[in-house]
Amino acid sequence: MPLQQCWVDxxxxxxxxxxxxxxxxxxxxxxxxxxxxxxxxxxxxxxFVKEWQLFGxxxxxxGILNFTCxxxxxxxxxxxxxxxxxLIELRLSTTFERLWSAPLDAVAHCCxxxxxxxxVKELLEFYIFLSMEKFGKNxxxxxxx
Numbered sequence: 001m002p003l004q005q006c007w008v009d010x011x012x013x014x015x016x017x018x019x020x021x022x023x024x025x026x027x028x029x030x031x032x033x034x035x036x037x038x039x040x041x042x043x044x045x046x047x048f049v050k051e052w053q054l055f056g057x058x059x060x061x062x063g064i065l066n067f068t069c070x071x072x073x074x075x076x077x078x079x080x081x082x083x084x085x086x087l088i089e090l091r092l093s094t095t096f097e098r099l100w101s102a103p104l105d106a107v108a109h110c111c112x113x114x115x116x117x118x119x120v121k122e123l124l125e126f127y128i129f130l131s132m133e134k135f136g137k138n139x140x141x142x143x144x145x
Contacts (some may be wrong), residue, residue: 033063041144
């Protein structure tokens with residue numbers, strides 16, 4: 001099947017910087033470290049669904065650095081630009097309810113790994129986060145060398 005280019009209109013003339021897909025939706029963020037994700041339905045045509053506001057963050061200091069979707073959840077890397085702190089949050093993709101969060105150092109990227117496990121690549125290290133539902137609490141549980 002040939003690939004076709006599609007166009008997703010900008011929101012308030014801001015350019016898209018990150019994106020990830022679930023089975024049914026495309027989620028996009030802008031490059032201004034905002035606290036918002038924009039959800040688009042993928043089928044039958046790509047159309048805007050909702051602007052998600054991430055509550056519980058400091059709007060003047062924190063924003064989404066990057067994110068990824070898997071298994072009905074969204075893993076978000078949140079950056080505090082004034083304190084040079086970062087954290088990872090896991091939220092439900094349907095309601096954006098926060099499931100857990102954990103502090104991080106210098107984050108480069110996160111991605112899903114198996115079911116309800118997440119790999120986080122920090123500057124010089126890799127970690128696997130195990131799901132709170134499976135293990136009772138969230139910690140950097142395994143260090144990969």
